[in-house]
Amino acid sequence: MPEPRDLPIYELEDRIVAAVRAQGRLIVQAPTGSGKSTQVPQMLLHHGLLGQGEVVVLQPRRLAARMLAKRVAEEVGTRLGDVVGYQIRLDSRVSEQTRIRFVTEGILLRQMSFDPTLRGISAIVFDEFHERHLYGDISLARALQIQQAQRPDLKIVVMSATLDTVQLKGYLAPCEVLTSQGRTFPVQVEYLSKSVDFEHDPVWAVATRECERVAARTTGDLLVFMPGAYEISRTVQDVQGSHALRGFVCFPLHGELPPDQQDRAVARYDTRKIIVSTNVAETSLTIDGVTAVVDCGLARVARYDPHRGINTLLIEKISVASSDQRAGRAGRTAPGVCVRLWTENEHARRPLQELPEVKRLDLAEVVLTLKAAGIDDIANFPWLEKPEPKSLERAETLLEDLGALHLAGLERSDNVDHAFAGTAQTRLLKITPVGRKMLRFPMHPRYARMFLAAQDYGCVRSVALMAALTQGRNFLLRNVDKRTQEARDDLFGEEHESDFFLLMRAWRYADKANYNADACRRLGIHIQGVRQVGPLYEQFLEIAQAEKLDVAEKRIDGVAVRKCVLLGFSDHLARRLDQGTLRCELVHKRKGVLARESCIQEAPLLVAAEITEIESRGEVNTLLNLCTAVEEAWLKELFPEDFSDAGGVTYDPTMRRVLARKERKFRDLVLESKQTAEEPPDGEAAAILAREVMAGNIVLTEWNEAVEQWIVRVNCLAKWWPELEVNPITDADRATLIEQICYGSHGARELKDKPVMPVLRDWLLAEQLAVLDDYLPERLVMANGRKARLTYHKEGPPVLSARIQELYGVSSKFTLGHGRVTVKIEVLAPNQRPIQVTDDLSNFWKEQYPKIKPELSRRYPRHEWR
Template identity: 50%
Template structure:
C-alpha cells in the first residue's frame, strides 16, 4: 500500500494541466514524493501514451527510485518499471516507467531522433543543471515543436526557478505542491571558515550531541568525498555514544549492495555518512537529523589552461536546503549546519550550472554529428561562455574532428559514435590503424570511472602488484595488467584487495572496455590477437593528449613543464617516474594540504620520433646513446624542442638478443612477467599430464614440475629481445613437447577432455584438478539412463567426481558413485527441485 505523500494533492492539477499543454514545470519540496509519484500519476491516469522516461542526475538515484516504484506497485523490477544506467539495463518490452541518466537519453536521441515509443520525458532534479540535461531539454523542446507535439515534457525540482524554466519552454504551465512532509529545525554552528579543525571532527562532535539529545532516529552526515567520509566514520566510531550504532558510508562508487545497506531500514540506529548522492531523490527511512559540512567536490574546467579541476567548495543555499530536507522525510527533524547563518546568507542561491564550468568538447562533437546544429546556432537553455566553446573547438580541431571552419570532418563523425571524451575516441581510431584496438578499448574503459588502484598501499601489496607482469612506459600498463588480474579473480573483493585493486571499479572498467570493443567492432576497426607493440598503444595515447605533453624538469623531483607554459607535478605513484618525456591523460588541480597543486596522472612515456612524425615543423635535435640499466635495455636518447617545450630525450629499444632472452626468461620464471599465451588451456593440459602421472605411474609419464616449467620458459624466450617479442608467443606447442608422441596418445586415451552424455546437447568437459581429481558437471536430466560405471577415467581405474546440477546449472550434490545417488539421495533432490522446475522431466 502506498503511503500518502504531499504530492498526492497535486493529482487533479496535473490532470488539468496535461489536458491543456504538453510542457509542465513542477516545484515540490523535498520529501513530497514527486520523484516516485508523478511518473505513476502519468501512467495510472493515462495522461501519456508510450513510455515515461525519467531523467536522474545520479545512477544510484535512478536505480533506487525504480526499485521503490516497483515495490509500491508490487511489480517485478524490470517489468512495468525499469531503469538504465551505465553498464546496467533492467527493463523489458513491458516497461512503461523507466529511469535513466541524462547521458543515456542523449545517446538515445542521437540514434532515435523522434523518440519512438516515448510518451513523456521527465527531468527530475533539474535544478542541478547537468550539461546533458540542459542539452536534452533543448532537444526535447525542438522535437515537440517539429515532429512530436504529443510528447510531454516535465521539469521537476524542490528548488527550481520555475518561472525561468517555464519562460524558456514557452506555453508551459507551472505547478507547485506546498508543504514538506514534516518540519525541520535548522541549527547553525560558528565554525569559522579559516578554522584548522578537521571537518570530520566537527561533524563527529555534532553527531555526539544528537546521540545524547535524541533517543531515536538515524543521522545523515554530508561530507565532500570518500576520504572525508572514512575519516568521519572513524571519528564517530571513537565516540562513547556510538556503541550499538551502525555507521555506514554512502557514495556513488560503492557496490550496490553497500549502497542498499545504507538506505534500507534497519532495526538498529544508524549514522550514514554520505556525499551529495544523498542530497536529492533518495529516501532514507528513519533519518531524523542531518549534520551538514556544507561542502562538495565540484568539477570545473578552466578553458584558458585546459585543466580539469576538482576542488572542495561550499555548497549553495539551494543545495543546503535539499540536504536539510533529508531530515523531514519520515518525521520532524533537525539539521545542524557546520557554518554560521551569516556565512549561509553569503552563499550563492544556486550552484553554477555545469554548462558554465565543465569541458564542452564531447557535447559539441555530439551536436555536430547528430545534426543538432553547431554551438552558435543550438537553442541552448543557457548558452556557454564563448571562451569555453572556443577551447572545445580547439581541442576538436587538434584531434582532427573539425576543420578550420569548425565543420565536422569524416574522422570526427567516426569519433562521435564513441560515448566518451573525444580524446579517447581519437585514440580508438588510431588503434585501428596501429592494430591495438583491444588494448586501447581497455585503456578507454579504465579512464571512464574511478582509478582501479588504491593509492596508498603497504609493501606487501606493492610486492603483489610487482609480481603481476606488466609493460613499461605508461601508467595504463600496470592498470591493464592488474585489470586482467581482477578479471581472472572474477572481481572478488578480498582477492583484489591483496593487489591493491578496487574490485568494483575494475568490474566497471571491464564493462566499459567491452562496450568500447563492441562499438569499435561495429565501426569496422580490426581486433586481432597478434602481438601488440606497446609503442603502438603509447602512440595512441599521444594522439589523444598531445596538448598535455610534459618533460621532467630534473631527475631529483617529479616536477614537470608542460606545453603552453604550464607546470605540474607527476604523481608519486606513477610507474613512469623515470621517464623524461610524457603525456598525462589527467591534469588535475587538487586542493590539498592547504594549497592547490597541479598533478599529472595516468602518464605515458613518449618517443620524440612520434612527435616528429606528427608535428615535423616544431623540432630541433641533439643525439646520444647510452645503456639504461633501469629500463634493462640500450636506449638512444634524442633531445628535441616541441612548440614552447624543451624536450630532452626519447628512448628506443636496442638490447642484444641473447642478453634480453636470458633476462626475459628470469623475469617470467620469477613471476614478474607474464606469457599471455600461457593461458587456461595450457594449465589444464598440464593438470591432465600430472593426473595421469599420479594415477598411472606404470606409463612412465613425467611430472610437469617447476623444473619443466623453467625449461619451457627458456625455450619460449629464445631469440627474444624485448617483452613485446614474447608476450604473445605460442606456448602450447612448446609445452606439448614435454611428452613423446606415444605418451601424448596415452594422455588422450586415459584422460579425455570430454565425455559424451546422450541426453546432453554438448559433450561434458572433464576438469582435472591440481589435487588429482577428475570432475564432470551435468544436470539430473542429462544423467538419466547413463550408467555410472562409465563415469571413470584411466580406462576405468579412477572414478570421476560427478557434480549433479539443477536445470539452472547449480550444483546440488557431488558424488563418485552415480548408482548410489539414484538409490539414495535422488528422491530428496527431486522433491526439492521438481516444484521449482516443473517443466523438466523428473523420473
Template identity: 30%
Template sequence: MNPNDPLPIDEALPRLLDALRAHGQAVLQAPPGAGKTTRVPLAMLEAGLVAGRILMLEPRRLAARTSAERMAETLGEPVGQTVGYRVRGEAKVSRATRIEVVTEGILTRMIQSDPGLDGIGALIFDEFHERSLNADLGLALALEIRGALRDDLMILVMSATLDAAPVAALMGDAPLITSEGRAFAVETRWLARPLPPRARLEPEMAALIVQALEECPEGGLLAFLPGEGEIRRVEAALAGRLPPDCTVRPLFGNMPFADQRAALAPQASGRKIVLATAIAETSLTLPDIRVVVDGGRSRRARFDPNSGMSRLVTERVTKAEAEQRRGRAGRVAPGTCYRLWTKGEEGGMAAFPPAEIEAADLTPLVLELALWGSAEGLAFLTPPNPGVMAEAQALLASLGALHQGRITDHGRALAALPLHPRLGHMLQMAGGGPDAATLAAVLAERDPVRGAPPDLNLRLAAIANPRGFEENHPFAVDRGVVERIKAEAKRLKRGEARSAFSPGQLAALAYPDRVALRRKGDAPRFILSGGKGAVMEAGTPLAGHRLMIATDLDGDAREARIRQAAPITEAELRALFGPQIAWVDVCDWSRREGKVIARRQERFGALVLDDRVWPDAPAEAVARAAFDGLRLLGVPWTPAAARLRARVVLCREEGSDLPDLTDAALMDSADWLLPYLSGLKTEGQLRALDLTEALRALIGWDGMQLLDRLTPSHFTTPLDRRIPIDYDGEAPGIALRLQEMFGVTQHPTVGPKSLPLRVTLLSPGGSPLQTTMDLPGFWTNTYDDVRKDMRGRYPRHPWPDDPRVADPTLRAKPRGT
C-alpha cells in the same frame, strides 16, 4: 511506507494533468519528498495523456533504479513490465514497458540515433534543478524536436529548488504548477564556534554523529559526506564508539546496487546510520531517517584544465543544497538537523550550485552539437561560454573529430563511446584493446596510488597487481579505485588484441597538446606541445627524461607542475605523429639576445625537436623580424625625424589628411619601413636608425609639398643660413645667435597663416639670452639690458647701440682690436 499512501503531490496532480492536456508542456515545482518522481508518471499513464512511452530522466543511476522499482511496486508488478529502467550497463525493459526511467546521457544517445523519438510520447526531466550538462542539452534538443518534428511530444520539467519561472519561459511560457508539499518540523543545530582552519572533516563528522545519536534517541541518522573516501574514513572513525544496536550503511554511486538497496531499506530493529554522498539529497526515499548530520561539503564535476577533462572537486554546499539535506530529517516525523558549521557562516554560502554548463568541460557538448548538425536555435537555459566552446572545437579538430567545424566519421565514432573525446580517440586509434581500455579507465578515475611519483607506469603496475606493487613500493593502493578501473576497462574493451603502442604513445593519443620536451638547463623544466610551460619536481625518476606526456598538471597558469606523466621516446613520438612533425623556417626577433635570429627548426606543435642556423634567410623575412624588434624597443626618434613628425601633427590638427605618425600607427604595419631595415639585425643598429627618409616616403611627394607650404622645415636668416624650425611646442620655434638677427625689424613668421615664430636668441657662446615672439619689442625694451651684461663678457663680438640698423653677422673682431 505503503506506496499507495497519500503524498503532498497528489493535490497538484489534477492541475498538472490539465496543463499537460491543454498545452503539451509544463513545469512542476515541488519540494523534496512531495512524491513527484513516483506519482507523476503513473498519473500521466492512468489519465491516458500519452500514446507512446513515457521517458523519465534521472541524474543518477540509483535514483533511476529505485524510482522505477517504487512505481512498479505501486502497480504490484516486477520491474521491467509496465515500468522499467535503463542505466549504463544495465536495462530492465520489455515490450510491455510504458514508463522507462533512464539516466540523462541515455536520452542524448536516443535522440542522436532517432531524432523523431519514435514510440516516445512524453519526456519528463526529473530533478532538473541539479542542472547537469546532459539535462540542459537533453531539454534543448527535446524543445527543438517538439518545434520542428514532433508537436505532439509532451515535455514536463520537474524541479525541487530551482527558480522555475525561467525554465517555463524557455519552454515558450509553459504552465508553471507549484506543489507546496508537506514536511514535518525540523530543528536545526549549528556549531557554537567555527572549526579550526586545519581541522579534518572525518574526525569532526564522527564526533558530531556520536553527539547526535546521544541527543536524539529515536530514528535513523543520515550523514552527508563528499565522497567514498570520506565515507570509509568516517566509518572507521565510528568503530567502537556506537551503541550496539546501530548499523552503519555506506551509500555512494559506485557501490554495488545490492549494497545501495540495503542502505535504503528500512531497518528491522535497532538504528540505521547512513553515510551518504549527495546521492541521498533527492529522488530517494529513506523512510526511517529522523536525524541529519550535514558535513557541509559536496563533490561536483568541474572542468579541470590541468587534466583536460572534467574532474570531481570538493566544494562547500550551497544554501539550497543544505536546505534539501535538512528536509531529509522531516519526511516521516519531526526531526533534527546538525550542521558542521556555525549559523554565522551561512551568510557566505552561495544560494544555488552553478549549472554544470558554466563550469564543466564543454568538449563532449560540442561533439554532441556537431553530431546533431547545428547549435543554432537550440534553447539553453544557460548559454555556453563562446570562448570555452571555441577551445573545445579546437581540441576536437586536433583529434580529427571535426573538420572545418563539421563532424567527421571519426567524430561520430567518438560520440558513440561512453568516454571523454580525448580518451575515446585514444581507444579508437589503439583498436580498443585491453591496454588502451585500462589506460582510459585509469585517466578517467582518481589516482589509485596517491603520494607516488608522477610516473603513469606505476599506476598501471598497481592496477595489474596491487599486492605485488605494495610489496615492492612504499605506497598503498586504493583497492576500491582499482576495482572500479578494472570494471570500467572491461566495459570499454572492444577486442582482445594487445596494443602496439607503448603507454606513453597511448597517453599521447589522448593528450597531443601535452607532449613535454625538457628545456636546456639543470632544473627539470619543460615546454608542452600546446605552448605552455611545465616543471617537475627535481629528483623524481621521470625528471631526467627528454620527452614525456603530461596527463595531469596543477593549476599554475605560468608554469604548471607535472603531477602525472608517461615517458615517450622520440622514435615513438615520430612513429605516432610523423605527418605532423615538419621543418619550419623561423626568422624572429630574440628579446633575450637583442637581435634577429634565423633558424630552421623541426617542430611538433610548440616543441623544437631539431634546431639549425638558417644562413640564407630572405631579406624581407629578416627585415620583418627587425621590425618586430623595433616594436619592442620603441620608435627611435632622432631630432630630424621628431621635427618632421611635429610638422605633420600640426598640419593634421589644421585638418589635412596627412598620415598618422603616432607610434601606435607606425608600428601597426611594417610595409612602409621594410626597405629601410635592410641589413639591420641588432638592437644597436635599430636604435641608431634615422626614420626621416622613411617618413618622407610614407608622407609622399604631394604630402611633402603640402607640408613644406603649411609648415616649412627651415627659417632662412638674413645671412641665408637655414635654421631648422622646431614644431614640437606651443608655437613653432627657432634658436640662433642674437647678432644674426641684427637689422630685422619685423618679427619672423612661417607658413601661409603667418604663424609668429618663437625665437630664442643665443649668446656667442650658445646660451639662451631671450625667447621672444616680438622681436621689435625686444630691440626697444630689452636689448639695452642684454648689451650691458654681454659686451663685457664677449668684447670681441659686436653690440651696437641700435641693432635695428646694424648688419647681421656671425664674425668676431680680430684679436687686439
C-alpha cells in the same frame, strides 16, 4: 509504503493532465516523498496522453532508474520489461509493449542524436532536474527544439525538488508550474552564533564539538558531512577520542571505501551511531535512523577550467539548495535537527543553487553531439544556461585538433567583449566524417579519436580496453600500504611505459580471479569499479566491429598503443624538470607534479590522460595522472606540420603543441617579441604574424594568460601594426588580469618573475632575525637543508603584504615552507579563491645560512645547527 493514491502528488492529478494536454509542457515542483517519480508517468499513460507511444522518464542515476521501473511495474501489475521497463548503459528491460521507460540521461541524448524525430516517444519526463546535469540540460534544449520544429505533439514535463522555476518557466514558456508538498518530517535548522575560521579551528574539531552538543539532546543517529576522505578520517579520530561520545560507534563513509566498509556504515546497531560522510550520503545513499545532521557546509567540487584546460577539484562552500538537501537527511523517519557550521548571516550570502554542469565541465563531447545534429553555431544554441564562451572555444579547438571538426569559413562576430573588437571573427567549424565516426563511440572524443588511430596502428583491442578502464571510477586504490604495494609489484610486474598497462594487468588479474573479494582486497582493487570494465570493453569492441574496425586479437604492441595515447592527448604533453622531484613542465609552460603512484618514474617525456588540480590539507597541487611515456621522435612522426615552419623563432619542439597550430605560432611570436619589447619583432616572425592576422587565420580574442602577454601584445600590435584597431586597457581589463594572475598557474608563474620575489628576498635579508624572533615556530631550518617550516597565517609579514597589495591590488597570505626551502605566497582572488605562488629558495638559504648560524645557535641552543 502508502497506497499510491494517497501520495500528495494526486492532489495535482487533474491539473497535471489538463496542463500537459493544453500546452504540451509542464513544470512539476515537488519534494522527495511526494510520489512524483512513480505517479506522473502513470498519469500520462492512464489519461491517454501518450497515444500509441511511450513516455521516457529521465533519471540521473542508474540505480534510481532500475528501482523506479521495478516499483511502477508492480503498481501497474505487469512484469518488469513489459509495460514498464528501464534502459541504462549495458542493461535494459524493455519490449515492444513498453509504455513507460525509465532511462539514464546519456541514453536519451544518444537516442536523440541517432533519431532526431524521436519516433515512438510521446512524452519525456525530466526527473530530478534540479541536479542540472550536463546531459539533462542538453536533452531538454534539444527536446524543445524537436517539439517546435518537428514534433508539436511531443509532451515535455520537467520535475524537480527545489528549482529556480522562474528561469525555467521563462525558458519553457508558455508553461505552467504546479507545486506539491512532500511527506517528510520537520527538521530544525541551527546555525553557529559566531563565524569560525577552519584554518585556526579545524573543521573536524568544530564538527566533533557540535556532535557532542547535539548528541546530548537527541536520541537517533548522527550524520556528519565532510568534504573528503582526509577530513573524514580526522573527524572519526576526534569523535572516537571524545569522552562525551564514547557511547557511539563511528564510521567513515565515502565512495572509495570497499563495499563491506560501506555496508558497515549503513547497517543498524544497538548503540547509537555517527556516520561521517561525503556527498554520497546527500543524493546517492539513504541512511535510516538519522535524526541529526552536522553539516560543515563544504564539498570538493569538480570543475573544468577552460582557461587552462585542466580539471580542478577544490573545496568550496555548498549552496543553499544543497545544504537543504543535506538537512533533509535528518527528517526521513522522525522530526530532526540540523546543525550548520556557519552563521545565518553567511548563509544568506551563499548561492541558491550549485552551478549547473554546463558551466563547469569539459564540453567537448556535447559540442560534438550538437555539431552532429547540424547545430554549427553552438554559441547561439538555446542553452538553458549559456556556457562560458571560453569553454565552447576550448571544446571546438580540441575537436579541431582531433580532426572531428574543420574550418568551414569565417564569420564576423557581433561579440565585442574583448580587446580586439575591430578584428573579431568567429570561425565556423563543421563536423567532419571523422567526427561523425567518433560520435558512434560513447566516450570522450579523445578516446574516440584513439580508436580511429588504433585502426591504423593495429591495436583496436588495446584502445577499447583503455577506454573501458577509464570510464568508471578509478579501481586501483591509492595510498595503499606497503604489503599491498608489494603484492601488486609481484603480480603485475614492474611497468615503466604506461599507467594504462598497469591497469590492464590489474583488470585481467581481477577478471581471471572471477572478481574474488579477497583477491581484490589484497591488491587494493575496488571491486565494484573493476567489475564495470569487462562489460564496457565488450560494448566498445562491438561498436568497433560495427564500425568495421579490425578487432582481431593480436599481441599487444606497446609502442603503437602509446602513439595512440599521444594522438589523443598531445596537448597534455609534459616533461620532467629534474630527476630528484616529480615536478613537470606542461605545454603552455604550466607546471604540474607527476602522481607519485604513477609507474612512469623515469621517462623524461610523457602525456597525462588526467590533469587535475586538487586541494587537500590546505594545499593545491596540479597532479598528472594516468601517464604514458612517449618518445621525442614520435612527435615529428605524428605531428609533422608542427615542425615545418619555425619562422625564425626558436622553439622547444617537445613543448610546442600548445594550442591550435596557428594560434600557437602567434603565441610564440608574442613571447619572442616580449624579450625585445622596445624593438620591432624579428622581421620574419613579424611578417608571419601580420599575414596570419590579416588572413583571419588568427582570431585575436583571448590571449591573456598573463599581464606581460597582454601588454606586450597590445604594445607590439599598436606600435607595429597600426592598421589594427586596438582598444586601450580599461579598468575592467585590469580586473580580468588580476583575476587571471590569481587563477592561472601560468599567471602565477609570471608573478614569480615580477618584483614580488626580489622584494621577498630583500625583505628576508633585512628582517630575517626579526622573523626568527617573532615567528620561528615548531620546526626550524636545519643546517643540512632538511625540513624547515616557517609559517605565517593570515596576512603575513606586513611589509610584504603591503607590497603585494600595492603591486597587484590583491591581499595575500604567506608561508615559508618545508623540504627544499620553498616560499609560498597565497594570493586571494576577488572571490576569495586562493592560489599559491611557489619559489624555491634552497640555494638562497644555503648562502644565507652561514651568516645567521651564530645567531641561531645562540638563540636556539636546543637545536643542532650544523
